[in-house]
Amino acid sequence: MENCTIARAMEILGERWTLVVLREVFNGVRRFDDMRVRTGIPRQVLTNRLAMLVEQGVLRREPYREPGSRLRHEYRLTGKGLDLWPVLVAVLGWGDRYLADPEGSPLAVTHRDCGAEVRAALRCAEGHEVTDPRDVLPRPGPGARRRV
Amino acid sequence: MENCTIARAMEILGERWTLVVLREVFNGVRRFDDMRVRTGIPRQVLTNRLAMLVEQGVLRREPYREPGSRLRHEYRLTGKGLDLWPVLVAVLGWGDRYLADPEGSPLAVTHRDCGAEVRAALRCAEGHEVTDPRDVLPRPGPGARRRV
DNA sequence: AGGCTAGGTCTGATTGACAGACTCAGCAAC
DNA sequence: GTTGCTGAGTCTGTCAATCAGACCTAGCCT
Structure with a gap:
């Protein structure tokens, strides 16, 4: 059963916080600290999850800049993520x-x-x-x- | 967000092997060793997952006995599990x-x-x-x- | 110059995954 | 009646992940 697509999907989705992160993104929360505060996920874990989701093509990291603020990044859903x-x-x-x-x-x-x-x-x-x-x-x- | 139902659900479903176990059960595989062989999940992990799922009311443990064999248990979906x-x-x-x-x-x-x-x-x-x-x-x- | 803020890193303790060996009850064959 | 098999585990040790808390850093503001 090494080619089981459920197992593969769960390798991405099954990491205990992944869906919680995605819920936030679907909710329109796209910034690191907003997610952290709203969900209570430890920083390190959030960093890892986001990096993993970007690597998997579920999220993409986009630069943005608010007036009077320096360049930052936000996380947005890709098509794969929207699905x-x-x-x-x-x-x-x-x-x-x-x-x-x-x-x-x-x-x-x-x-x-x-x-x-x-x-x-x-x-x-x-x-x-x-x-x-x-x-x-x-x-x-x-x-x-x-x-x- | 302590009352988030997604987080709660993921506490059960998000354990990397849980959905794989459930897929097997939905597929009609109800016995410990069948699951273990088909999925390659380590014994200990499978034991834990099954116990957790029973405790959460997703599966129930039912005794059965095949002729010429001793009493055993199999795992079946509850209503909560079927959902x-x-x-x-x-x-x-x-x-x-x-x-x-x-x-x-x-x-x-x-x-x-x-x-x-x-x-x-x-x-x-x-x-x-x-x-x-x-x-x-x-x-x-x-x-x-x-x-x- | 000093402070604030977003988005991180570093560190150490606890928990979980995993592989491999061992256990144990009951049936069956010798 | 001892040996072996089978299903369903437990025990043990290793290695990775989680988590909390402190620390760091670039750019802006005062």
């Missing part, structure tokens, strides 16, 4: 359902056009909505290798 | 898109009824499909605490 929205929304949905405080989730995601709440849903290529997880069948894909 | 399908499918989709070998993904998920491929999609409560990640607006939710 993580469904992952983030799915995790958020699950967390909200099972791990939220009684008063509810601290974060909501809404549709720009209509303002309604956005959730992650499963649907098949034929357009059917999949509601029961038991209706999903895992099967070997094209890149599957036969185990002995 | 992780969207997360897993979202991660799988992302991994397939950006991290797969040229020959493709080793795992496909299909709809039981029609056999078509299942993917994670974003949609809002009004029923709109959300295709562009930029159409999603993050906002403070009911449980948000004002930062000073």
Whole structure:
């Protein structure tokens, strides 16, 4: 199972703080210190995570300069990073359902056009909505290798 | 941001092997040694992950006995665990898109009824499909605490 | 010149991952 | 009835990662 894409994805996403960092970036927080203060991630870890995410092409480091301030860098999502929205929304949905405080989730995601709440849903290529997880069948894909 | 549900979820899901274990369970692999051989996870780590997942209520440990064999235990998904399908499918989709070998993904998920491929999609409560990640607006939710 | 600020580095203690060897219960074959 | 096998672990030692806290640095402001 060395070519398992879930394992590979988790090597990037599974580093305990990675998704928290990404949530901040999706939220519009792009600066090192803002992230640090808002999340409480240790500096060193944040430095490492950001560097890793840049190296993986999920974020890119962009110079910017505010008037009266020196040149700095901010972190922005690449296309690869933007495509993580469904992952983030799915995790958020699950967390909200099972791990939220009684008063509810601290974060909501809404549709720009209509303002309604956005959730992650499963649907098949034929357009059917999949509601029961038991209706999903895992099967070997094209890149599957036969185990002995 | 101590009540952030993403951080809480990642405390469970973010342990580098957790989703790989869950993928196996979703795949129908329920036994310790099968998982170990298929994934290459070190015994100790697998023991810890399984215990943690049971403690968190994602898996439950069920006794079973095969004829001519002694009593053993297998690991099965709880409702809380089954609800992780969207997360897993979202991660799988992302991994397939950006991290797969040229020959493709080793795992496909299909709809039981029609056999078509299942993917994670974003949609809002009004029923709109959300295709562009930029159409999603993050906002403070009911449980948000004002930062000073 | 001195202080402030964003974005880091350096250091040392604690925790986690990992490999490899060992354990242990029950069945089975000799 | 002892030997061996198998599934599901535990024990041990090494090496890497996390974390907290102090330190550093470039450029701006006073």
